[in-house]
Amino acid sequence: MKPNVLWIMCDELRADAISAYGNAHPEIQTPNMDRLAEAGVLFESSYTASPVCVPARTSLVTGRRPDETGVWGNEAHGDQAHAIAPDLVTFPEVLASAGWSTRDFGKEHLPPALSPWQSQDPAGSSMRELVQGVRDAGGEIIRTPGMGFAVAGTWPEDRDYPPEAITRRAIEAMSEVDEPFLVRASYLQPHTPVIVPEPWASRYEHVDFAAAPAFADGTSRFETRFAEVNGGHDMDPSDFQRAQVAYHGAVAWLDDQVGQLIGALERLGLAGSTVVVLTSDHGAHLGEDGAYGKHTFAPQSHRVPLIVVDPRRDVPGTRRADLADGTDLARTILGACGIDSPPQMGGRDLFADPAPEIILSAIGYGAAQSRAFPNRGIGTGHHGGGWPQRFCARTRRYRLDMTTRIDGRTAEPDEADLFLADSLADPLERTNLAEDPRYRPIRDWLAAAVRECADRAYQPDDHSVYETFVPPVGG
Template identity: 30%
Template sequence: MTFRTAALGALVLLTTALAHATNHTRVLFIMADDLRPELGCYGSAAVTPHLDALARSGTLFRRAYCQQAVCNPSRSSMLTGLRPGTLGLYVNGTHFRELKPDVLTLPLWMKQHGYTTRCVGKIFHNWHTKEHGDPRSWSAPEFLHYANHGDDVPQVTGTLPPNFASLSGNLRQYGKVPLCECREVPDEAYYDGRVAAEAVRVLGEVKDQPFFLAVGFWKPHAPFNAPKKYWDLYQRDKLPAYNPARPAAAPEIAFHQSTEILGPVENQKQPTAEQAAEMRHGYYAGISYLDAQLGKVIAALEHHGLRDSTLIVFSGDHGYHIGEHGLWAKTTNFELDARVPLIIAPPKAKQAGTSTDALVEMLDLFPTVTALCGLPDAPGMEGVSLVPVLKDPKSTVKEAAYTQHPRPPYPDRSPRAKPEVMGVSVRTPTLRYTEWRDFESGSVVASELYDHSREDPEMNNTVAHPVSAVALEQARQLLYRQFPPQQR
């Protein structure tokens, strides 16, 4: 072979590779931690200009629901397209591959179909062991996927600036840091600033390839420690009021003891009104901090000229309580924990700037992403593609969305741990119906019904006196379709 022939052959291969990369829809998959739909584009007081802009370029889902309101089960379900019950996974401390060693994940399926797959930040929930990312899903080692929220100590050069958040200082310490922390430090002092910086770097590295880049931000999860400039976006006394009352007639099993925020029950101090206000302020600050980091990543995408060839998906892993119902954090089946923000912005979206009230579930993301990228359907998916809704925001793809959560809310961390009671919940367009079932016998120990056609829907459990017995029975039958009652 002559040098000229070899050179021409190499040029053809390079041209083919570049065309292959150009023709692929790239994917930027961004996830937030403990973020309920508290964004400006959802009508919230939160300052989120970058997410609001993203919503204007795609479709905002107003009724998106997680499958279990705690990190590991929710993320594992979302990224495998399987329900927690199918995975047998209800706890944070068990890696999904301990239970299903060969299960497909969304990034693995993308990798098997020619994509470079990269992970920056918290995507799979595996902080409990350094080795337990999911190496087979990624084309290169993960970055900052392993950490503990309580270890997010600000990293600065020189003397650490003072903490202007002090009211919650005597409530409890959150790992190695205060529960609330407000310091004049750069964004990169905390995890999410470094996640954004690495995501920008990785984009430069993979920009000429078909890529699936997953960027997992750690905020607004506690501790509430965004840099001070994000706290300064809000006046604490102007933040929306909240109702700490429990829903009337709600069963005790529907609640939990908020130990993630308030600490062990035996040492708990109930927050004063001022302390609660500071934590709520910190939660909003964390949202704005997250938004700013996301903005850096999307700006880098635009800098490389990739925005018009990239599918952007943004979601939370589950919702959150910041004092409502007397609860802090997650692990319930209430709407505030089950509902999540979801924005899908396909390249050159024809329905840009729209929103939809279609009921959707987070396990629908796997088949949606693959469909938008023109890939074959992965086998065994329990979710459905949301492409019909992206084409017509008034359309629907399912009658109901389902969430479940065990009691105790944090069962034993062993791989085969079983809860004592499982709460299974169905959300229809107008109702949320929940049954709490003994995990062994299936007997119903409590039930709830909330009317979401009301202005303040989850403040009165009406299951004993429903407005419509027919509507209740319809919701019950929808619940039984997904979670059949055991034979007694």
């Protein structure tokens, strides 16, 4: 019997926001997501292929990293002429050709050249609609000083909350389809600016979120500059607290949607024949080191939740520490459906293939015109030029990230801006060991792996990606 697939997709959902992953605040509970973890497999060491929306989402559906797709940043979303790798195939298309009905509800955010779904309904995924709704009601949007990065707001109580349509339409689709289905409920939440209605908006007002930590000595120039551009280091402590309350309130709202989706599967008699996957495109900074949003390889931005429930597998409550990344989703879902993956699809089947020693992630075009926030044209690199391209290599123990391309050329050795962390000894990855001679063999090994990957990367022209760039909403 062909299984159904329900893919619950979130945006900027940190792994540590879920209580099953060990939220630092015991008052914060996500009972429905925890229920999924108790029924299936929770991957503790899962990372995004890129800590920004469009490249991460491209990797999820194609099983290929940004250096293989040519999609390095959100600029690819609005550029009709943007060159991506010619051999890309998406796993929803493979499922459709094998007889699955594929339907997507909510946020898609892919390059125009990719159209994975037989049916795609974006209702409820517009950030502009949420921000405008708060403004129309006279509400306040919390912003960082300086560039004014929008962080959080409260949805007006007298209006329907648009993202609820995603849950409703996904449930309708699961109840209507006779053939096996792939249904994705793709939520914008808890993407910044986090805009959530009551009672979730104030649910965690009683929780005391400690002040964000300051930078550790020796962090990379890349992360320091990102925080400087972002401006969160000058946030008023009360705004920091309110932003934390809003974010975790949005996660609580999201957990409620997960409960509704699980309940619908049970009510429709589909729970025993449906594979359920919960994940996110990337995580998010919540004021740590003055940063909001994503964009770095720090664990709060790079690490993502990944929970897979397959009712045919006798593995309830399993926790796995082997490395997983965004490219693994495609082969894993195809494998669960009994379908061979196309040879051009990367990643691995998490239930059939051995774990890798290293996973690689990447972000940024490294063009002279690149900016940290291209939708606003803000954020030059620390050198005053374009925002750099950067790679990350992870093992079970270590993280190394480095600049590989800057101002449209390969970065020189003194521009690499190496950061190395021992993730076991330093779980928050705040101490830079790159210049410690005891770690030089590890540093050089991982840096060589990055350079080899960067040297053969699919790079679009330095200018073309910006010529027709239409700033995306969100991402």
